[in-house]
Amino acid sequence: MDLTALEKEVAEVPLDTPEAQAAFRKKFLRKGGVLDELFAQLRQLPPEERKAFGHRLNALRKEAENRLAALAEAHREALNQTPIWGEDATFPHLSYEVGGRHPLSLVEQRIVELFARLGYQLAEGPEIEDDWHNFGALNFEPDHPARDMQDTFFIDPQRGLLLRTHTSTVQVRVMEKTQPPIRILAPGRVYRHETVSARAHVYFHQIEGLCVAVGISAADLKATLEYFLEGFFGEDIPIRWRASYFPFTEMSAEVDIGCRLCGGAGCPVCKYTGWVEVLGCGMVDPAVLSACHIDPERYTGFAFGLGVERLAQLLYNTPDLRLFSQNDLRFLQSFRGYGDTF
Ligand code: PHE
Numbered sequence: 001m002d003l004t005a006l007e008k009e010v011a012e013v014p015l016d017t018p019e020a021q022a023a024f025r026k027k028f029l030r031k032g033g034v035l036d037e038l039f040a041q042l043r044q045l046p047p048e049e050r051k052a053f054g055h056r057l058n059a060l061r062k063e064a065e066n067r068l069a070a071l072a073e074a075h076r077e078a079l080n081q082t083p084i085w086g087e088d089a090t091f092p093h094l095s096y097e098v099g100g101r102h103p104l105s106l107v108e109q110r111i112v113e114l115f116a117r118l119g120y121q122l123a124e125g126p127e128i129e130d131d132w133h134n135f136g137a138l139n140f141e142p143d144h145p146a147r148d149m150q151d152t153f154f155i156d157p158q159r160g161l162l163l164r165t166h167t168s169t170v171q172v173r174v175m176e177k178t179q180p181p182i183r184i185l186a187p188g189r190v191y192r193h194e195t196v197s198a199r200a201h202v203y204f205h206q207i208e209g210l211c212v213a214v215g216i217s218a219a220d221l222k223a224t225l226e227y228f229l230e231g232f233f234g235e236d237i238p239i240r241w242r243a244s245y246f247p248f249t250e251m252s253a254e255v256d257i258g259c260r261l262c263g264g265a266g267c268p269v270c271k272y273t274g275w276v277e278v279l280g281c282g283m284v285d286p287a288v289l290s291a292c293h294i295d296p297e298r299y300t301g302f303a304f305g306l307g308v309e310r311l312a313q314l315l316y317n318t319p320d321l322r323l324f325s326q327n328d329l330r331f332l333q334s335f336r337g338y339g340d341t342f
Contacts, residue, residue, distance in 0.1 A: 129164040168303065254277050261319070
């Protein structure tokens with residue numbers, strides 16, 4: 001073997017392709033390459049020549065290693081200098097759209113947060129209900145007008161299956177399974193047989209609240225709801241309490257707030273009264289506690305139902321309820337970026 005020719009090859013052979021580099025590595029640095037053969041020759045040389053020959057072989061190997069190491073280093077350098085965005089760092093970046101939360105979700109989240117601070121826990125129930133949970137356990141007389149087909153969507157009237165008309169169903173479901181103390185909040189969709197208009201829809205969202213324990217009074221109810229309304233709308237929000245009637249509460253009340261769309265001057269949303277109803281509430285009727293196996297001699301409680309669309313409408317000055325269900329992107333995009341702070 002011509003060592004001088006090999007030395008020249010190691011120093012000069014072009015290594016500008018991956019194939020050339022692989023062949024070079026195989027020939028000079030792998031087992032079975034030329035160096036193996038040359039070291040075998042070394043052992044046959046007369047002792048006085050061995051030393052010098054050995055030096056040349058080691059130098060040859062070192063040189064081969066150095067050439068490949070230099071190439072790897074050059075490659076790393078080149079990578080470091082490649083701009084991240086390809087050839088041109090000033091090229092416009094890919095645009096992408098960030099989604100936003102639906103205004104009703106924003107409002108629901110805010111309500112849940114306010115009540116969570118008072119220790120309320122979330123509960124839920126089905127949208128397809130039976131007569132017992134929607135009406136019977138809630139003390140609706142068998143001939144109560146709300147049971148009429150005019151107001152309620154029945155799925156199977158024979159079996160009493162219907163779309164729940166309010167989230168008060170969840171009060172029943174929770175009380176049937178849990179003994180007091182109870183403090184729950186139940187957001188959900190409800191259905192009513194209405195003509196769709198700017199003010200009414202066949203479905204909308206409510207949030208039910210229920211608190212049952214020893215010694216709960218109407219003062220607790222009032223303080224809780226005023227805390228909520230002031231937290232939601234601000235401390236200067238005008239609040240008006242009105243006596244009302246629900247079959248499942250005794251006493252019953254409705255709460256209005258000063259209309260924020262017209263500032264109380266009168267507009268279609270407040271029917272020109274300056275006030276808008278935002279919730280119904282009352283002390284849980286003892287008959288309802290009994291129907292759910294809770295002792296009305298020992299426990300008292302209050303319940304309330306908030307209209308989520310109504311609160312959203314007042315908060316965001318939305319004139320038409322239908323905007324919340326039409327999914328018109330121009331409307332939804334106006335809430336993009338709203339979140340922790342509305
Ligand atoms: N369920 C009633 C409604 O839909 C609201 C309500 C809830 C009233 C709880 C009193 C107590 O109108």
